[in-house]
Amino acid sequence: MRSCGLVxxxxxxxxxxxxxxxxxxxxxxxPANYSVPYDHVIFEGHVTPGANLSLNGQAxxxxxxxxxxxxxxxxxxxxxLKLLSSLGSQRRTVTFNVNFxxxxxxxxxxxxxxxxxxxxxxxxxxxxxxxxxxxxxxxGFQGSPGGRASVSIPGLGRFALTEQPASTRPPLAxxxxxxxxxxxxxxxxxxADVKVSLTGRDGNTVVATAPGTLNSTPTGAARVAxxxxxxVGEGVNPSTSALTTGPGTTDLLFPKQGQRLAVLGxxxxxxxxxxxxxxxxxxxxxxxxxxxxxxxxTAGAGVPQLLSLPGEWQVRLPISQRTxxxxxESQVGDSAGLSWTLADAVVPAGHTPSDPHTPALxxxxxxxxxxxxxxxxxxxxxxxxxxxxxxxxxxxxxxAPILDPLxxxxxxxxxxxxxxxxxxxGGAGSLGEPEKNITLPIARRVAELLRAQGAxxxxxxxxxxxxxxYDRPLMAEQLRADLLISIHANALPDGADxxxxxxxxxxxxxxxTWGLARALIKSIAAATNLPTQSAPPLTxxxxxxxxxxxxxxxSQRSLLIETAYLTQPGDLRLLMDPVGREAIAQxIAQxIAxxxxxxxxxxxxxxPPAPPLPELTPLPRPPQPxxxxxxxxxxxxxxxxxxxxxxxxxDPGGQP
Numbered sequence: 144m145r146s147c148g149l150v151x152x153x154x155x156x157x158x159x160x161x162x163x164x165x166x167x168x169x170x171x172x173x174p175a176n177y178s179v180p181y182d183h184v185i186f187e188g189h190v191t192p193g194a195n196l197s198l199n200g201q202a203x204x205x206x207x208x209x210x211x212x213x214x215x216x217x218x219x220x221x222x223x224l225k226l227l228s229s230l231g232s233q234r235r236t237v238t239f240n241v242n243f244x245x246x247x248x249x250x251x252x253x254x255x256x257x258x259x260x261x262x263x264x265x266x267x268x269x270x271x272x273x274x275x276x277x278x279x280x281x282x283g284f285q286g287s288p289g290g291r292a293s294v295s296i297p298g299l300g301r302f303a304l305t306e307q308p309a310s311t312r313p314p315l316a317x318x319x320x321x322x323x324x325x326x327x328x329x330x331x332x333x334x335a336d337v338k339v340s341l342t343g344r345d346g347n348t349v350v351a352t353a354p355g356t357l358n359s360t361p362t363g364a365a366r367v368a369x370x371x372x373x374x375v376g377e378g379v380n381p382s383t384s385a386l387t388t389g390p391g392t393t394d395l396l397f398p399k400q401g402q403r404l405a406v407l408g409x410x411x412x413x414x415x416x417x418x419x420x421x422x423x424x425x426x427x428x429x430x431x432x433x434x435x436x437x438x439x440x441t442a443g444a445g446v447p448q449l450l451s452l453p454g455e456w457q458v459r460l461p462i463s464q465r466t467x468x469x470x471x472e473s474q475v476g477d478s479a480g481l482s483w484t485l486a487d488a489v490v491p492a493g494h495t496p497s498d499p500h501t502p503a504l505x506x507x508x509x510x511x512x513x514x515x516x517x518x519x520x521x522x523x524x525x526x527x528x529x530x531x532x533x534x535x536x537x538x539x540x541x542x543a544p545i546l547d548p549l550x551x552x553x554x555x556x557x558x559x560x561x562x563x564x565x566x567x568x569g570g571a572g573s574l575g576e577p578e579k580n581i582t583l584p585i586a587r588r589v590a591e592l593l594r595a596q597g598a599x600x601x602x603x604x605x606x607x608x609x610x611x612x613y614d615r616p617l618m619a620e621q622l623r624a625d626l627l628i629s630i631h632a633n634a635l636p637d638g639a640d641x642x643x644x645x646x647x648x649x650x651x652x653x654x655x656t657w658g659l660a661r662a663l664i665k666s667i668a669a670a671t672n673l674p675t676q677s678a679p680p681l682t683x684x685x686x687x688x689x690x691x692x693x694x695x696x697x698s699q700r701s702l703l704i705e706t707a708y709l710t711q712p713g714d715l716r717l718l719m720d721p722v723g724r725e726a727i728a729q730x731i732a733q734x735i736a737x738x739x740x741x742x743x744x745x746x747x748x749x750x751p752p753a754p755p756l757p758e759l760t761p762l763p764r765p766p767q768p769x770x771x772x773x774x775x776x777x778x779x780x781x782x783x784x785x786x787x788x789x790x791x792x793x794d795p796g797g798q799p
Contacts, residue, residue, distance in 0.1 A: 592728060
């Protein structure tokens with residue numbers, strides 16, 4: 144999803160003092176003199192309604208509202224785009240430059256290895272014996288294409304490197320060679336050099352040494368580190384401090400300040416650590432490495448205790464030291480639950496007495512960890528987080544609200560977040576309105592509709608101001624909102640064909656939001672006739688699972704709605720039309736109402752379904768011959784040489 148930040152919307156004219164009726168040519172994207180590594184770019188904006196527009200002599204498709212949106216092919220280097228707009232006797236001409244600068248391959252002859260491309264580019268050190276996935280690293284470089292490459296490591300041997308095929312998406316030049324190697328478990332290495340060689344088409348062989356060396360001490364001891372990153376709220380879960388536990392964007396742990404954990408190795412800008420379920424990586428900025436000889440972390444856990452308080456249950460777990468943990472949602476039949484795994488903690492197995500009105504606790508050792516299972520007397524999770532108090536971790540679990548069967552939304556606090564605002568424009572608006580100005584009126588209208596249903600609906604912003612990203616979930620947490628729903632308009636990144644993507648997408652991260660997401664997808668699609676597309680392996684069209692700042696929080700159910708695409712003409716016109724915005728708002732409000740009605744029916748099966756909102760009227764679907772609803776599958780990209788496979792976490796910006 145393309146986020147334009149401080150994108151300049153350019154009003155291009157040829158006269159310094161144009162008359163009020165002068166033709167305009169507004170290019171919303173890309174910015175002037177922009178460079179892309181792709182052979183196409185989304186070229187979008189608008190002209191004076193009723194005017195024609197040509198590009199280098201070729202007529203463009205311009206709507207009655209002046210909108211133009213092209214998937215523009217580019218030639219290598221600078222592309223001078225001459226735009227001519229005409230309306231009656233009026234003419235305007237401007238020149239707009241876009242650059243196509245793809246990654247460049249080295250010449251096949253003479254044989255060479257490009258400096259600055261060799262990996263590992265930093266020393267990799269293993270302090271102790273680690274599992275195979277922690278001993279695997281990538282060797283790679285860019286060199287003359289069409290050659291034979293290999294790597295030699297003292298004590299390990301010589302191995303062939305494979306040349307990756309050139310690719311336009313993702314952009315990759317010819318001549319990248321790489322291989323993933325796994326160090327033997329018991330092989331000691333001391334600053335071992337990684338030497339690569341390339342024999343080219345001219346028969347010459349060149350040799351180079353990677354900047355990073357290999358160090359391994361299988362008989363050594365793990366180091367200990369402490370989490371120093373400040374906590375942000377209680378269940379906000381910022382990705383800036385997250386530990387990565389696997390290759391997926393959702394394979395994350397969210398540590399708490401003061402936790403201690405075993406460090407197994409140094410990966411350059413990250414540490415290889417032992418988490419509660421296996422290996423993980425943590426940015427060095429998150430941890431402080433303690434002096435060698437610091438005793439290994441141990442939680443020394445005691446017997447869990449369950450407390451019932453107004454609106455929440457608390458599970459208090461006595462500990463002698465803070466160690467890292469994972470917290471995952473579970474479902475057993477109609478009963479929701481949580482699985483809490485604490486590293487370096489062992490307690491004899493046990494359980495609490497059975498009671499149908501309170502959570503059931505059971506716990507047992509799992510290797511060097513303690514696994515505690517909480518089975519709830521409710522059908523879904525409504526929010527949870529962990530706090531620290533002297534000598535204990537405390538797991539807070541929200542109780543399902545008691546809903547009025549005839550008015551399920553009555554007095555329920557729902558926080559709506561109009562995406563972006565102030566200096567954060569969001570996606571470019573080809574018809575003159577950036578994303579921030581589209582989301583605000585929709586969110587306001589949703590709030591009005593929810594209030595009419597008895598809800599206490601609030602906004603993170605009610606005017607055009609910038610609200611810092613993490614202030615939004617913090618506000619929901621402090622208000623003890625039931626829901627945090629962030630409303631956005633979607634846009635495609637550079638290199639993506641806008642003719643292949645349109646429609647509604649709802650982004651989630653935690654399973655407790657999936658039922659709400661399903662209700663929203665159904666109601667918004669019904670109100671607007673927006674299409675939804677599947678994203679395998681997910682089976683529900685329109686559903687997405689993504690690591691975003693506004694989907695990660697767990698203090699309440701949190702999700703993000705991408706209402707429609709700014710980069711698709713039909714979607715954009717829907718977003719710009721007051722009738723279309725009303726339909727979107729109606730769909731969002733109806734989906735929330737349907738979700739609460741479903742929760743009320745689970746508690747009281749004889750309650751009839753909630754009536755539809757009175758203003759709900761589906762929009763007709765306009766024909767979109769230029770926008771196929773079935774996307775063209777993206778080609779599989781080659782393996783690009785990277786650092787170690789368990790790399791540090793990356794933050795996608797937290798929002799589209």
